[in-house]
Structure formats: structure tokens, C-alpha cells
Amino acid sequence: MNKAKTPSPAKPLKEAPEAMTEPVPATAGLHGTRNMPSVIIESYNLEVRDDEGFIGDRASQTAFRKLLDVWRKRKSRNGVDPMGNARSADLSKSEIDQMLQMKDATEATDAVEGAIEEFAGELAGVIKRYMRQKAWQGVERIVIGGGFPESDVGERAILQAAVMLDADNVQVGLARLRHEVDDGGLLGWVHLAPPRMVTDYDAILALDIGGTNVRCGIVEPRWKKASDLSKARVVKRQKWRHADDNPKQAELVDGLVAMLEEMIAYSHKKDIRLAPFVGIACPGIIRRDGSIARGAQNLPGNWERDDFHLPTALCEKIPLIGDEPTEALMHNDAVVQGLSELPFMQDVKRWAVLTIGTGLGNASYRNKRKNGRSPRHRAGS
Template sequence: MTEQAKRPTPPGFPSHGADELPAVTVDTANATLRTPDGFLGDRASSTAFRAILAEWRERLKEVDKEDPFGDAPPEAIGRRQLDHLLAEGDPEHAGLVHGIVEEFAQSFATVIKRLLKLKEWQGTERIVIGGGMRGSRVGELAIGRAAMLLKGEEIAIDLVPIRHDPDEAGMIGATQLAPPWIFLGHDALLAVDIGGSNIRTGLVRPHLKKASDLSAACLWDSAIWRHRDDKPNREAAIDRLIEMLQEMLRKAEKRDLAVAPFIGIGCPGHIEADGSIAHGAQNLPGNWESDRFNLPARLHAALPKIGGHDTVVVMHNDAVVQGLSQVPWMGDVKHWGVLTIGTGLGNARFTNRKG
């Protein structure tokens, strides 16, 4: 039994990866859609988008003997560059981007149709789209085009871009992992967003006095580490994460911010109640699925107290946490979900417990 299992979360707090959260029930998360060729969700990720772009570059070089992006490697072609080509590039280059968006949107719509056939996803009224691609005009067009394709097949579902910057939503959602009373008398909380390429830490201000439903919650400060570039082992990654959290606390102290004794974590994979990761963490540095590794326990050991109070650490799937940032605006529907287009395609389906 892990150390975290010996020290369960206090009464009133959800367990790690819990189905029942203060505002919603998590009907399912991290659903996998298998096909003979692999995982269907892999066709609707940022990796898939780049693969489509690479294929079109090869096609054009065969015909024109020229690559519109020159010798730039795939990872050097950013979303802003594609947005610029779409808006101000010559007609052929803009048409290229349009074609890539169309091809990706077709795949995205196919994935959504398959997802909606799953028992846990039936009856979904709205899907929030997050992840890195949502933060670009190209990504927004792909979402809009997929929505039109679904409506063309008479599939009644709303696809809406996530309201926050996706990089911030993954931390703001941590406010929904704890009962609101823990934030009373405090100015901020620590949040962690772990992804296949980056690890982010932040100080989130819940602003309960402004809005009791947490709709005014915002990111006060944050730090990002692109671990994919450094290729650390697991232990080095955890040490760096702890340093980032300690730096956030130092910044809060300098500004006289009272930090709640709570750390909310979004992490890829299926999160067990004891804080271990059953599967789905293959893109993280090292083996995070080991029976001997427990991230919440490691962070608690490093930061046992915050502001003189015992620290509570709660971890959930990263797509779940990003989706939770949208809870205040989902009151007009009962069943809704989130898809995060990143290194992979994260997903979660919720049922509101209030309203």
C-alpha cells in the first residue's frame, strides 16, 4: 500500500480520480476508442494535425519542387505561423492551411461521433474543446468545421471552445477539486498541470468574494517547463516540479498572499483513488505508472504544510481538470463533456450535480 493510501484525503475532500466532485459527477474520463489501426483518438490530436501538415509538404515538394515552409522542421512550424498564412498568406498557402484544417476536422468529427456512441457519453448536450490547438485561429476553425459536419449529419451537439486560455484552464480547474470552504480566508491555491510536453505550476486566485460559483477564479502567476526538450528521468522531473511549487510559494509570500493548504493536480492517465496512475502516462518522463511511485505522496512529503496547516493534495486526470474550469458556465445543460487536443486527445464526460 502506498504512503498516500495510508494517509487518505480528509473528510469533505474527494479522493484522487474521484467520480463524485463538489459540483459534478465524472461519468467517464480517458475513454479509449480502439480500431484495428490503433487508437482512433490519435487521429484528432495535435500530433495528428502535424502529420497531416507533413504529408501535404511532401506532396507539394513532389509537384512544385518547393516547400512553402522551406527547410523548417515540423516542430518549428507554430500555430501563429499557420494563423498568419491563413490570414495574410498568398492564396495557395492559405488554401493549403484550409485543406489541412478540413482534413483534420473530418477526423475530429469522426472521433466525436464514435465517442457519442459510448454508453457513458450518450445524452451529451455540449462538448467543450480545450488543449493547445484551441488557442489558435486554425484550431478554432477546425472546431467550427467539425461542428458543421456533425450538424450536417443531424447530430445535435454543441461544440464550444474553452473560455479560458487552455494553458490556464488546466490550473483554474483545480479550484473544483476541493470544497469551496477551504479557500475562505485565503487568497490563492497551488495548481499543477502536467502534460506530455510541459509541466506548469501556478497560483490560482479563487475570488470567492467576487463570485461564489468560482466563475471569477483566475491565474495570478505561473511557470512552465518544457520537459520534452530536456528529457529528464522521472526523479529529476519531480525534483524540478517541487522547485517550481516552492518558487510559487515564495512569490506569494512576497506579495502577502495567503495560500490555501491545498495542491490540485491535473495529470494524464487513469488516476486511482490512492494517487497512483494505472495507465495512460506513457508520454511523461520516466515510468509514472510504477507501483512504487505516487506523485501526491511525493508532493505532500516535500510540502507537508502550507501557511502552518497540513497540506491536502488531490490529483485527477488532466482533461477532467481542464473541463472543470468550465463548471460555472455549464448550468444550462445537464450532461456535458470536454475534449483536449494536445499531444494526445484527452476526454471526460460530466453530469452536473447542481442546478
């Protein structure tokens, strides 16, 4: 991947708006917004603890790999690991799926099935704990996203967790994303972008930054086909498994810039009128000024330091899209992925999302209207 020069990050503005002496971008107040025209984001990045730490850590893809290591040891015979010498953390999802799909039951199959069963119990337990939190009370449906559910192992674990919840009389439905999992953290931006970016152009740019992968895409709102933005689609997407390259923070930012520039060039070639906008989905608690309060520990470097401000860094490196100044907004990645399902959650009042990836992302929502179509798109406020 061609890397752009590293920008000099601007120090984020953390004072209250009335106390600021420096000019603030018009969209600065929309970073991390909670109150939108048709839905309220009740919570995200919940940090529920017990004596062993954050409970969400037990239901991540990382946690599943650790459980698989335990079950491999249990199923070993005479010191021989039934799944070979590779660490569970290094096995691909397809490799683990293959062991689950073997025609004849083997110790490897038993190890995977044991890990699935135990992980399903942990996931059900996390959901029950979240459901006791004020921001999750009354949640009727939970959408499961992230990279884990796209595997056979992940799908089976979610189905087993649903059975466990039903047996415990927990009244909540589990659902999968309606679209490709790689698109969720991109599509959600059509509901967060300023209105003119959606209505006056053909498409917007979006980034979804995770602890293992970065996704960059061109998103068409297609609001004329559906005013609730249910017809939005990703027309071009690029994925970078940055964890394999182990980049430093500056190198990761360079990679983001290079991906965006490639999408801009593609749009120009295909005569796609791009809005001068970049939506950034990122782990952690996002302040109104676009800085990160906490929760980005799975990303390289310190994303919470005062002199690092990703929206500003990207706009400095890509100052114009077309002939207009670039605007960038940032929100939590689970929030954005959940909002990709907003048009399809109008039959419930309270709903939530869990994203099972390197970590476990979470967000909960309350619709302002139920059993009706979403109001026409307007920017968050």
C-alpha cells in the same frame, strides 16, 4: 530553472481502505473522484478503439502535424517543400498560422488548409464515435480546450468540424473555453479542493502537467464574490515547456517542486494567504490512492510503476505551506480543465470536454441540477 533534490517516491497504497495497515492521508480517497456535489463525472480518458488503434489519436495536435507533413509532400514541386526544411512537428503554432494568413495563396497555404480540412473530418469522426458511447449519450455541449484551439489553425479546424457535425445531424454544440487555455487545468481545482482550502484562505496552488508543457499557478477562488466559484481567477502563472529540455522523470519532478516553491515565495511577498494544498492535473486514469493506472505514456519515464507516487513525492519535498502540512490531490487533466467551465454549464444536463494537446483528452459530465445555480462549493466525495 532551479531544481530541487529528487525525492524518494513512496509506494502507493493500492489495497482497499479497510485492508490498509498504513495510515492514509485524510484526502487520499478524493484522488480521481467521480461524484461531486453538483456534478457527476460520467467518464474520462475513454479508450475507444478500432482496427487502427485508439480513435482519439487521430484528433490530437500530434495527429495534425502528421497530416501537415502529408499535405506538404502533396504540394511539393520538383522535390521542393513549400514550407521549407523544418519538420511540421518543430514548427510553432504561430509559424503555421502565418502560412495560413498569407495574402496570396501559395502551396504552403494550400497545404495548411488541406491539413485543416482533413483534421476537422477526423475530429468530427471522433466526436461521433464518442457520442455513441454510453457515458456520452445525451451530451448537449462539448467544450474544446488544450493548446491547439488557441491558434488560428486550431480555431478554423474546430469551426469546420462543427459544420460537419451539423451536416450529419449530430445534435451537439462545440464551445471554446471562456478563459485562457493555460488557466483551465488550474482553475478547475477550485471545484475539487477540500472546502476549507477554498473558504479559509486567499488562494490555492495548482499544477497542470502535459506531454509538452507544465503550468503552475496561484488560483484565487474568490468565493465571496460568487458562491458558484465562477469568479475564480489565476493571479500568477508559470509555464515550462519541458519537452524542449527532454527531462528524465526525476528531473521533471524536480522542476515541479521548483515551480511550486517559486509560487510560494511570490505569495509570501504579496501577502497572499496560501492554503496548504496542491492540486495536480495529470494525464491518465487516476486511482483513488493517487497512483496512475494507465494513460501517462506522453510523460517521461514510467508514471505507472508501483514505486512512483507523485502526490507523496511533492509533499515530501514541500512538507509545509505556511505552518501547516501540505496536502496534494491528483486528477485527470481533461477532467480538471472541464471543471473550470462547471459554473457556465448549468443550462445543460449533459456536457463534455475535449482537450486537444499532445494527445486528445476527454471527459463527460452530468449535472445534478439543470437551469439553476450550482450548489455552494463543497469538496468532492
